[in-house]
Amino acid sequence: MKEFAYFPGCSLEKMASSYHMSAMETTKQLGVKLNELDDWNCCGATTYFYIDELLAYTLCARNLAIAEKTGLDVVAPCSACYKNMFFTVAHLKKDADLAEHVNFALEEDNLHFSGNVNVKHLIEVFAQDIGPDELKRKVTKPLEGMRVAPYYGCQIVRPQKEKEDVEQPQFFEEMLTAIGATPVNYPLKMRCCGGSLIISSRTAALTMVRNLLQSAVDAQATVIATACPMCQVNLEVYQQQVNLEFGTNFSVPVMYFTQLVGLALGISNKKLGIGKEFVAMAPTPLPVQKTWD
């Protein structure tokens, strides 16, 4: 059984509790154990970096130091948490002076970070550690006929870490195919949801959300799959405001990829937190009689 230190992040406590529930249920069924970090703090989203860089690195490093003590790689389901933690490790490894300053502050909580932690996004656990083949083997209720827009968003794939494909990645599509769904060609799959601009520059963000919804509708997707609580909230909770602002009539469900995987694994709606949405997904069609090989 694979085991990870799990950093849920603030959104998953309430706003995106269905992401947390479905992440726990699906990983359990797929033989992956997620151990929640003890006493973790907020990763800082994008805002700490607006105020003070050293503070931003220190707050991420506290979580990383707690994870390091477990000896496990750390997994974050939120793209912002993931990006912040990933690049904090990278910067602290390269910059001894920065690491010294950060560790001086960490002493106050009896912690020290040496840089020996790998950071992964939850979707990477599904795409790499579990993999589409294994996923396909575990599927009991393939999502036949479900047309899904694979929405990558920004901070899973950007900034670039090594030489990975930052323009046309395919791992999300492969995962959707493995659970029997049909990934649609979603031209805006790499575009930003607006993030915190939904608060600070509302009109700009609502326009970005509108474009993303329109692109999904044009691709005849019946649901958008996301891997980030910010994206989910902007695309779904603010969908009504997009409709009011632009006179549109969008009604596109936006689900966490873990919820779709969970459905394909035969996990109940309740356990996957389905029912907390603003835009409900059409009931899953009755399983078509078919031999699954």
Place this chain on the structure above:
Amino acid sequence: MTDTITFGQEVSNLLHAAEGEPLKTCIQCGTCSGTCPVAGYMDNSPRQIIALINLGKKDQVLESNTFWYCASCYYCTVRCPQEINITELMYALKRYSIWKSRYKEGLIGPTFSEAFVKMIVRGGRSFEPILATSYIFSFNTREFVQEIQGATELLLKGRLPVLPARIKRLENFRRMIGRIIPMGGLE
């Protein structure tokens, strides 16, 4: 040798781990502006901001809404042929503008981010209802009503916390932050 530094050098000093002056390598190709999903809402496009910095137009840069409209999506950064970390530049300009207390009037970004950091210093985790008070009164009536409706529905669906979450070792946490920034300014 001169003992005054240019605005361009000042900005370069704020770019983490940057060597020299990366902005000087900009070829003004406009790939960043063409890629940016928010460029249409910015006073100056990302390409123009870089040009203005290189020309030393400090006032014009600080009066621009550009960096406060950056959503940190890093699309420009992965596409820049000169490998300039433009998103990092936008972060640096935000910090610079907060540090100098000089930003365009009517922006929500600066007060929102300060409120966010204060909230984390207080409890260690995010708590949306407190955060909302930092921006909701800047909204117009229509936006205000929509935001309240959205929040109410979130609450009914069990998606908003009623009580703030706090970390356990909060005292240690606050002393840790005290080693980075003077707490007086954030209380």
